[in-house]
Amino acid sequence: MEPRKAEAVLSVEQMQKYQDDGYLHLNSFVPDDVLVGLQSAAAEFVEKSRGLKQSDKTLDLEPGHSASSPRIRRLNSPVDNHDAFRGFALEGLAAGLACSILEGPVRYHHSKLNYKWSDGGEEVKWHQDIQFWPHTDFSPLTIGVYLDDVDDSMGPMGVIPSSHKGTLYNQYSKDGQWVGSINAEDVGKIDFSEVAWLTGPAGSVTVHNCCMVHGSLPNNSPKPRPLLLQTYSRADSYPISHIGANGVTGRLSGAVVGGDSGQSIVIEGRTVLGAPDWSRSGAPTIFGSQQDEV
Numbered sequence: 001m002e003p004r005k006a007e008a009v010l011s012v013e014q015m016q017k018y019q020d021d022g023y024l025h026l027n028s029f030v031p032d033d034v035l036v037g038l039q040s041a042a043a044e045f046v047e048k049s050r051g052l053k054q055s056d057k058t059l060d061l062e063p064g065h066s067a068s069s070p071r072i073r074r075l076n077s078p079v080d081n082h083d084a085f086r087g088f089a090l091e092g093l094a095a096g097l098a099c100s101i102l103e104g105p106v107r108y109h110h111s112k113l114n115y116k117w118s119d120g121g122e123e124v125k126w127h128q129d130i131q132f133w134p135h136t137d138f139s140p141l142t143i144g145v146y147l148d149d150v151d152d153s154m155g156p157m158g159v160i161p162s163s164h165k166g167t168l169y170n171q172y173s174k175d176g177q178w179v180g181s182i183n184a185e186d187v188g189k190i191d192f193s194e195v196a197w198l199t200g201p202a203g204s205v206t207v208h209n210c211c212m213v214h215g216s217l218p219n220n221s222p223k224p225r226p227l228l229l230q231t232y233s234r235a236d237s238y239p240i241s242h243i244g245a246n247g248v249t250g251r252l253s254g255a256v257v258g259g260d261s262g263q264s265i266v267i268e269g270r271t272v273l274g275a276p277d278w279s280r281s282g283a284p285t286i287f288g289s290q291q292d293e294v
């Protein structure tokens with residue numbers, strides 16, 4: 001399948017809303033045939049989990065998980081683990097949407113499927129994403145797809161409109177431990193009166209910028225709340241190594257979708273035309289490159 005090119009998937013108003021508010025909420029956006037493929041891939045991992053007693057590299061299980069009553073927190077890197085997720089994120093609708101919002105080729109960063117199981121599936125505390133995997137700009141965004149109908153009782157994702165333009169919070173505890181959430185003192189200063197809870201029928205899509213303050217409540221309903229998430233940046237934005245999850249975001253992380261990256265980066269106002277990406281093939285020596293050896 002041809003990679004998706006940047007094309008006008010969204011209206012001018014929606015594009016402006018993303019810039020202003022830092023998020024989008026697209027009800028019933030994924031066509032049924034695509035949705036069914038994603039749902040059935042997600043169900044395969046539920047079946048697989050029945051054979052597990054504890055979390056492994058792919059599936060993160062909640063305490064209390066059993067073969068007869070699975071409780072999955074997360075499927076790590078769905079893009080690396082199932083063709084349906086890979087196609088959707090790197091060639092299909094999510095790829096096209098990312099190229100459209102970022103107005104050109106994009107660099108895929110990582111993916112995950114948060115199942116947020118029924119009857120107490122865990123909350124995600126208020127946080128911002130960029131501290132987990134800093135990039136050379138603030139273009140990274142995450143596209144979420146609800147694989148089931150989600151209402152207020154199921155711990156939908158909540159966002160604080162326009163918070164992507166504000167403070168970038170410290171997500172360490174007072175004693176210097178990384179906790180991945182905004183501390184209680186800072187949370188106390190945030191105005192939650194405008195919080196938007198992103199509910200919707202299966203196939204509804206959320207998009208949030210990497211600096212957006214967001215989180216979700218526990219799922220106390222009798223149904224899981226599967227949310228498939230995939231993150232992209234502009235193709236000329238690069239994850240900064242040796243901070244957070246960068247470097248451990250999966251086999252296909254770094255794939256450029258919808259065109260070429262150009263390997264060009266602006267640092268301190270000067271443009272560097274970088275060498276090709278050798279992260280998968282291994283780097284040649286300077287001798288090999290200069291003598292034109294393959």
Ligand SMILES: O=C(O)CCC(=O)C(=O)O
Pocket residue numbers: 114116124129155156157214215216227
């Ligand atoms: O699953 C959710 O509700 C939010 C997910 C999220 O923010 C994250 O995994 O970073």
